[in-house]
Amino acid sequence: MSAATTRLRTPAGRTWRPGVAGRQRRPSPALLLLCLLSLGLFVWPVVMLAYGAFRTVPPGFGHASWSASGFTAALSSSAVWHAFANSLILSGSTVLISTALAVYLAWTVTRTATPLRRIVTPMAVLIFSIPPLFFALSWAMLGEQPVGLVDKALQAMFGVTPLNIQSWFGMIGVSVLGATAAEYLLLLGPFLALDPSFEEASLVSGAGRLRSFFLIELPALAPSVLGVMILGFVLGMGLLTVPLLLGEPVGIYVLPTAIYRDYQAVTPPNYAGASTLALLLVAMVLILVAFQTRLLGRRSFTTVTGKSSRRERIDIGWWKWLGTAVIVIYGLLALVLPLGQFALGSLESYFGVYSHLSLNNYSTVLHTTGTGQAFETTLLVAVVAGFGASALGVWVALTAQRSTSRLRRLPDLSIWVLWAVPGITLSLGLIWAYLSVPGLRSLYATQWIVLLALIVGTTPIASRAVTGPIGQISRDLEEAARTAGASGFRATAGILLRLILPSFVVSWYITGIVASGNLDIPILLASPNNQTVPLLAYEQFDDGSLSQAAATFCLLIGIVAAALVLAAAIRFTLRLRAAGRSPVLPALRLPAGLAGRSR
Structure with a gap:
């Protein structure tokens, strides 16, 4: 009897047939939702750029x-x-x-x-x-x-x-x-x-x-x-x-x-x-x-083989001083x-x-109207945009590598389209995209459109960061969980997502840093009430307040440095935890049946 027709009775009483999922072509509701979301977030703004190039009135105005x-x-x-x-x-x-x-x-x-x-x-x-x-x-x-x-x-x-x-x-x-x-x-x-x-x-x-x-x-x-x-x-x-x-x-x-x-x-x-x-x-x-x-x-560039060898460092003599x-x-x-x-x-x-x-410039900057709001907006952007872009990147990567539907590549291709769109171009496309829809016009000049634009702009980075780690995890782990009675969602969330958690955190951190320091996108979308710190520093410099711009950026750099120190501390703690040497946190261990297969 072939594997495609064998029925397995799991401990939970469910029936699971190996190989059926591999032939499944019908897209699931989640995949259809992701496809619509990808087209709306990544492709629609580019299409609206072409639309706007041939219109005679600004975005949001009819009778053009x-x-x-x-x-x-x-x-x-x-x-x-x-x-x-x-x-x-x-x-x-x-x-x-x-x-x-x-x-x-x-x-x-x-x-x-x-x-x-x-x-x-x-x-x-x-x-x-x-x-x-x-x-x-x-x-x-x-x-x-x-x-x-x-x-x-x-x-x-x-x-x-x-x-x-x-x-x-x-x-x-x-x-x-x-x-x-x-x-x-x-x-x-x-x-x-x-x-x-x-x-x-x-x-x-x-x-x-x-x-x-x-x-x-x-x-x-x-x-x-x-x-x-x-x-x-x-x-x-x-x-x-x-x-x-x-x-x-x-x-x-x-x-x-x-x-x-x-x-x-x-x-x-x-x-x-x-x-x-x-x-x-x-x-x-x-x-x-x-x-x-x-x-x-069509060219082959194989550089990693199965042979084990140790690379010795080269002594280049006095050239090392160069x-x-x-x-x-x-x-x-x-x-x-x-x-x-x-x-x-x-x-x-x-x-x-x-x-x-x-320290008068720091006092002036901190007591200037709008500075506190700019730092709050930047913090919101770093945390929420970084998390949103990373979560969307994981969803897209999982769909591309785990789904068997013919539509599974559509979200990933939509993100690749966005690679060709610089930040200021994306901002202009979003202006056309959202101001042309009556229900979405209220988003303009709010922190929400800035946040949404930064999520869209950093998702390609997040997707590239998590695609490799997801591809390195064997499907056997999820199949073993399904055999043990776990549902598809539980197998993915309990095993796959736990294994890629470190990569997700790294992606979240990188995209958060990129989003918080971005000037190209907020420069067209933000208003004086929802500026980010880079936009505030640029306007201070443009007005001739160079010392205040320097103080503003020093505060931002201090926050970034603190985040780097925190990330290094967390990494050190996790390494101790993985090695089972942490005096506070217990070591995270995989089930005995899965530990050998995860290496």
């Missing part, structure tokens, strides 16, 4: 006619194509430099005995945890002529011309600082997983270590490196904060700043033009994704100088006057 005038006017403007070219230059330059630096740092940390290599990963995690506005705002202050900390130091020590941070050099350099940390963290895993036998075979054949790296190891890492480059280019095309603070004041416009100005700086807002620019950005990103699939789709210098310089530029400028600037009575330091 269809017209291609806004679409054609935007695409025929030389300023638009100039901004598009600037986006390509900024994103391309940033991704080339940052990827090269990230690859070098990953190779240095995983393959060599370079001093200070152990601080690179914690430093990258800290840089990744700090909001993107941090680098733009801090370096705008560092290069503020002639009172910035770097400018004053250069004048005092070398008598050279002050650093002009508001330039192409400044935009690319500051963008590289933030992008390198994220790309390094993404490349660290593939470098650690690379089979050392590849290099050993090359060395036996007479090739040197440098030649082996470029001809053997780096091509084997091509999917990871190219994937990181594509992702970095996509994020660079949608970058708003750095061009807004460092490029726009000197007349350097990119597509995101052009979209922002079409919406904010024109009365009435040029919705059709902004939507057209957003569609141009989305089309460019989709072309990049298709290019990646075409280039790597690696140490790179680590020190990167840490100085990405952390020490920006944090020093924020801390010093927040204590100055007037920005650039390095005397009579006090």
